[in-house]
Amino acid sequence: MNIKGKLTEIYPTKQVTGTFQKREFVVEYADNPKYPQFIKFEFIQDNCGMLDSYRIGDVVDVSFDLTGRPWTNPQGEKTYFTTLRAWKLEKQDGSASVEDVDDFIPPGDEPPF
Numbered sequence: 633m634n635i636k637g638k639l640t641e642i643y644p645t646k647q648v649t650g651t652f653q654k655r656e657f658v659v660e661y662a663d664n665p666k667y668p669q670f671i672k673f674e675f676i677q678d679n680c681g682m683l684d685s686y687r688i689g690d691v692v693d694v695s696f697d698l699t700g701r702p703w704t705n706p707q708g709e710k711t712y713f714t715t716l717r718a719w720k721l722e723k724q725d726g727s728a729s730v731e732d733v734d735d736f737i738p739p740g741d742e743p744p745f
Contacts, residue, residue, distance in 0.1 A: 655680035695720035
């Protein structure tokens with residue numbers, strides 16, 4: 633599966649156990665621009681470093697697997713967890729970083745100095 637959207641959060645890598653690490657990030661996905669969705673993905677293990685060259689505001693194409701698993705709590709109630717596990721991230725042409733957007737001044741709106 634894959635979606636295209638804008639990076640809105642990039643979290644540091646978390647060492648979950650002695651042998652397992654993950655790094656989460658959020659993409660704003662706007663299939664309908666009136667109702668944008670904020671989707672959290674994760675990279676695991678060696679893929680955590682894939683986010684190092686990306687910045688908030690970059691437009692990206694995320695390739696991911698949808699995974700799920702059951703868990704039974706101590707009271708015997710079963711619940712389910714869903715994870716969006718990314719395995720590929722590509723920067724899209726025309727993406728702008730937050731700094732690029734902040735520095736843009738529309739014509740005619742230049743400061744008077």
